[in-house]
Amino acid sequence: MIRITRRRMLKSAAALGAPLAFPYLNLAHAQGAPIPIGVGVPLTGNAGAYGPDMAEAAKRTAAKINAAGGVLGRKLELFIEDSESSAAVAANLTQKFINVHKAQSCVGYWGTPEGMSSRPIAVQNKVVLMVSSAANAITEGDTQGYVWRFQMKATDWGIVISRAAIKLGFKTVGVLGLQNAFVLPIMKVFEEKMKEAGRQVVDSLIYNPEQPSYRAEVERIFGKKPEAVYCFGLLPDFVSIIKEVYRGGFESKVVALSIMADAEGKFVQAVGNQVAEGIRHFQPMPDVAAPGYKKFVQLMGAPADRVFLFPPNTHDQIAITALAMERAKSPMAADWSKQIITVGNGPGQEVDDVVDALKLVREGKPINFQGAGSTCDFTQNGDQLGRGMGHWIIKSGKSVFVEYQKP
Amino acid sequence: MISFLVLLGIVVCFSAILALALNFQWGLGGMVNFGLAGFYTLGAYTCALLILKGGANTLVATLGAMAIVAAACALTALVTLRVTEEDYFAIVTLGVGEMLRLVALNEDWLTKGALGLSGIPRPLDHLIPHDVYVYFLLGLSLALLLGTLWVLNVLARSPFGRIVRALREDDVVAATLGKNVLWARVRVFAIGGAFIGLAGALHAFYYQYIDPTQFTNIVIAYAFMAVIAGGRGAHAGAIWGAAVVMVLLEGSRFLKDVIPWLDSDRLAAIRIIIIGVGLILLLVFRPQGFLREHRLQVDLVTATMRNR
Numbered sequence: 001m002i003r004i005t006r007r008r009m010l011k012s013a014a015a016l017g018a019p020l021a022f023p024y025l026n027l028a029h030a031q032g033a034p035i036p037i038g039v040g041v042p043l044t045g046n047a048g049a050y051g052p053d054m055a056e057a058a059k060r061t062a063a064k065i066n067a068a069g070g071v072l073g074r075k076l077e078l079f080i081e082d083s084e085s086s087a088a089v090a091a092n093l094t095q096k097f098i099n100v101h102k103a104q105s106c107v108g109y110w111g112t113p114e115g116m117s118s119r120p121i122a123v124q125n126k127v128v129l130m131v132s133s134a135a136n137a138i139t140e141g142d143t144q145g146y147v148w149r150f151q152m153k154a155t156d157w158g159i160v161i162s163r164a165a166i167k168l169g170f171k172t173v174g175v176l177g178l179q180n181a182f183v184l185p186i187m188k189v190f191e192e193k194m195k196e197a198g199r200q201v202v203d204s205l206i207y208n209p210e211q212p213s214y215r216a217e218v219e220r221i222f223g224k225k226p227e228a229v230y231c232f233g234l235l236p237d238f239v240s241i242i243k244e245v246y247r248g249g250f251e252s253k254v255v256a257l258s259i260m261a262d263a264e265g266k267f268v269q270a271v272g273n274q275v276a277e278g279i280r281h282f283q284p285m286p287d288v289a290a291p292g293y294k295k296f297v298q299l300m301g302a303p304a305d306r307v308f309l310f311p312p313n314t315h316d317q318i319a320i321t322a323l324a325m326e327r328a329k330s331p332m333a334a335d336w337s338k339q340i341i342t343v344g345n346g347p348g349q350e351v352d353d354v355v356d357a358l359k360l361v362r363e364g365k366p367i368n369f370q371g372a373g374s375t376c377d378f379t380q381n382g383d384q385l386g387r388g389m390g391h392w393i394i395k396s397g398k399s400v401f402v403e404y405q406k407p
Numbered sequence: 408m409i410s411f412l413v414l415l416g417i418v419v420c421f422s423a424i425l426a427l428a429l430n431f432q433w434g435l436g437g438m439v440n441f442g443l444a445g446f447y448t449l450g451a452y453t454c455a456l457l458i459l460k461g462g463a464n465t466l467v468a469t470l471g472a473m474a475i476v477a478a479a480c481a482l483t484a485l486v487t488l489r490v491t492e493e494d495y496f497a498i499v500t501l502g503v504g505e506m507l508r509l510v511a512l513n514e515d516w517l518t519k520g521a522l523g524l525s526g527i528p529r530p531l532d533h534l535i536p537h538d539v540y541v542y543f544l545l546g547l548s549l550a551l552l553l554g555t556l557w558v559l560n561v562l563a564r565s566p567f568g569r570i571v572r573a574l575r576e577d578d579v580v581a582a583t584l585g586k587n588v589l590w591a592r593v594r595v596f597a598i599g600g601a602f603i604g605l606a607g608a609l610h611a612f613y614y615q616y617i618d619p620t621q622f623t624n625i626v627i628a629y630a631f632m633a634v635i636a637g638g639r640g641a642h643a644g645a646i647w648g649a650a651v652v653m654v655l656l657e658g659s660r661f662l663k664d665v666i667p668w669l670d671s672d673r674l675a676a677i678r679i680i681i682i683g684v685g686l687i688l689l690l691v692f693r694p695q696g697f698l699r700e701h702r703l704q705v706d707l708v709t710a711t712m713r714n715r
Binding site: 081082091093096100112184208 | 408409410411414415418509512513520521522523525526537614615616618620621623657660670671672674675676678679
């Protein structure tokens, strides 16, 4: 048996660590060196379904920019990491982006916990953090202009969904919500707006994730026989809930979010066509008629009718980073973060292609960038404007598009 | 790179304190703590809430977190009056831990629920300049880790430590010899709890943002992995174990920067496999862990001498 002494352990630790550390020992910001960008997306964990396409979008966008000469004459270099859908992991990898790769822009960040845990790190290090998460808290308070949301904020989801509910003529509704940071504001606004419109919210409750059964919750809400039950949560809990509903023979209509009732087709796969029939679902989505979105679908090499929910945001995050850097003539976030609104909101020439936009910026012309996921307009505090919500209904196992609505 | 290693060092420190606490409760005392994640949550939230809502300073908040978790653990251990079997006790701790996590998730008025608590200040952060602060935090964490190791070593080698080990081996024998089994169990679990509280407080200081998703049961798995890898009962071993687990977890991210064909999608899928295989290899080739429990080390030395 080999005796492991402290000294031998130290030696082997150093031997293991040295080759890993080697590539980073000489990472100075030399002129012409690539500009690093950190991309933190969920490749595993409960949001693992969404990360791979976001990573692909980031790669293709950066490749497109690099093929056209890069930014400030330098190439963009992406560091893509798996956030494991976890707040603590996201915080660790944000530290890695900033301290190891010297990134001045960290993009991706699908979930609210990932965004919330990375926010203080970004602000303290004066690095821009661009998230796809919805909870209002992400941009609340003093972010010093370093935190930008590429998503509709949660309270706006509630506004659009309640407006559609009123239009659908539901007089009584029940609400089932997952205990989750982005769900709670949606629920609150939804219920307020329904009551304002004179509709009755018969009951609402918040349930915990990863419960073995949701029978008690389903019986309480559906047992009151509202015309429709609105469910806000994630895919795994919704699959259990909807099976209980079917088993119980309840007749209320079911309305949910697309990350639950579609999830890239995983929902129908899990429950079957018959159970899924007639379920409506909503989700913030790009304006699929916008030329920027069409170009993005081409860039991804996908069929023209494919609806990408999150990857267009990742595209826009990389594009806005590139444009703001070029406008500020500096790769440092402290300089270019101030140019995000200038290139996103305008005023200036409307342009939907990042390469064309970069050319105009280099010529010193003012632009108003129109992204793939939205029109890339922001409030001073980093919230995104101009993103709308899609509304679908499941018929024979297929999600049929109903309408597109802005808040 | 250096500052990333420093930050990783801080993570290793509080993971190691957690592993030490578990090693004291389970490795030495034989009390399986499957509620570790819940007690860890309690420590982090108590510390954060004492600062954010109670207006306490970081020192008071840390001591408060240690005291509260110790009290919670003592109460849990009192249940052992009736459930002396190791597995029943494990189930009780699992239940208590789950309750604590659910309170953190659902009591919005206190813990802000799923949104979590943000803006947690760090010890002396207004006095120390930002660019050297991480080095201070590493130093502080290291000092606390060594302090924990020292306290637990002293306890383990004291008469109390001998009672604790006797309880682990056979509590009936200990009771027959006139030892107060319940009281000793309560003390072991409470002392371990105090250090779980300390680890929780350091977690809160390091991340400055805590939410329930950070305290899932994987925390328990990592802590048990650290203790088993380090050698059950060996305090210094638990530190090595925690360091190896954390270096495997975080260090494996760098593989894709050195191995060209490994992209991030592939790495995400095989990283957990790599970690699993690493631990299996460790258990195959060194099932007793890196180090031996203090008293047993003497036997090992004499055995080697006899072989010569």
